Amino acid sequence: xxxxxxxxxxxxxxxxxxxxxxxxxxxxxxxxxxxxxxxxxxxxxxxxxxxxxxxxxxxxxxxxxxxxxxxxxxxxxxxxxxxxxxxxxxxxxxxxxxxxxxxxxxxxxxxxxx
Amino acid sequence: xxxxxxxxxxxxxxxxxxxxxxxxxxxxxxxxxxxxxxxxxxxxxxxxxxxxxxxxxxxxxxxxxxxxxxxxxxxxxxxxxxxxxxxxxxxxxxxxxxxxxxxxxxxxxx
Numbered sequence: 001x002x003x004x005x006x007x008x009x010x011x012x013x014x015x016x017x018x019x020x021x022x023x024x025x026x027x028x029x030x031x032x033x034x035x036x037x038x039x040x041x042x043x044x045x046x047x048x049x050x051x052x053x054x055x056x057x058x059x060x061x062x063x064x065x066x067x068x069x070x071x072x073x074x075x076x077x078x079x080x081x082x083x084x085x086x087x088x089x090x091x092x093x094x095x096x097x098x099x100x101x102x103x104x105x106x107x108x109x110x111x112x113x114x
Numbered sequence: 115x116x117x118x119x120x121x122x123x124x125x126x127x128x129x130x131x132x133x134x135x136x137x138x139x140x141x142x143x144x145x146x147x148x149x150x151x152x153x154x155x156x157x158x159x160x161x162x163x164x165x166x167x168x169x170x171x172x173x174x175x176x177x178x179x180x181x182x183x184x185x186x187x188x189x190x191x192x193x194x195x196x197x198x199x200x201x202x203x204x205x206x207x208x209x210x211x212x213x214x215x216x217x218x219x220x221x222x223x224x
Contacts (some may be wrong), residue, residue, distance in 0.1 A: 004157070031210050033210045033211070033212070035212075035214075042214055042215075042216060043158070043201075043212075043214035044214075045211050045212060045213065048209055048210045048211060050210075055209055055210075056209040056210070056211045058211070088155065090157050090158070092157075092158075092210070092212075094210050096210070097208075098205070098206075098207050098208035098209055098210065100146075101210070102148070102160045102163060103160065103210055103212065104160060105150075105157030105158045105159070105160075106157050107156060107157050108155075108156070108157050110155075
């Protein structure tokens with residue numbers, strides 16, 4: 001069974017631009033969560049989507065948004081990029097049973113904002 | 115969600131057992147203990163989870179104290195490839211939100 005895939009793996013953007021990252025979950029998984037990892041703040045939860053609905057949201061500004069499609073694939077978008085948005089963005093998928101269910105992470109997309 | 119406390123770093127000789135402790139003194143009765151690890155710049159890898167009973171899988175064993183206020187992850191025969199940051203996380207509810215702390219940086223040496 002294929003794992004979680006994320007595209008692109010690396011991305012360089014300029015401050016003020018916007019970016020869209022993609023995540024394809026493990027086949028059969030209905031929940032996709034997104035995380036941001038920086039050296040200063042560590043791993044922080046962005047949001048979670050289950051059956052195309054946002055089920056939970058972290059403490060990030062509205063510039064960070066996401067969506068999930070009917071095939072469970074998910075995208076996250078960051079608008080008006082800032083230098084501080086440079087980070088490793090990780091997505092994770094699960095069957096959506098919450099604490100009963102383990103999550104599996106993708107390799108991440110490394111975003112650099114210049 | 116309950117907060118967890120882990121040592122910042124630990125060393126272990128290759129071939130020996132690595133015992134990684136975690137304190138979660140405010141854990142509630144319906145909260146699970148999960149362990150993940152992250153090898154440099156890769157996505158976190160699920161290791162094991164448990165509620166009350168001790169658990170074992172092909173990667174590790176999880177020992178949870180009877181009062182559930184602490185747990186220990188055991189890697190029975192550590193290898194150099196086990197060098198990573200290990201995160202202990204307490205989870206509850208019907209969402210997939212994980213709250214990561216700073217974890218324990220395990221260094222396995224030859």
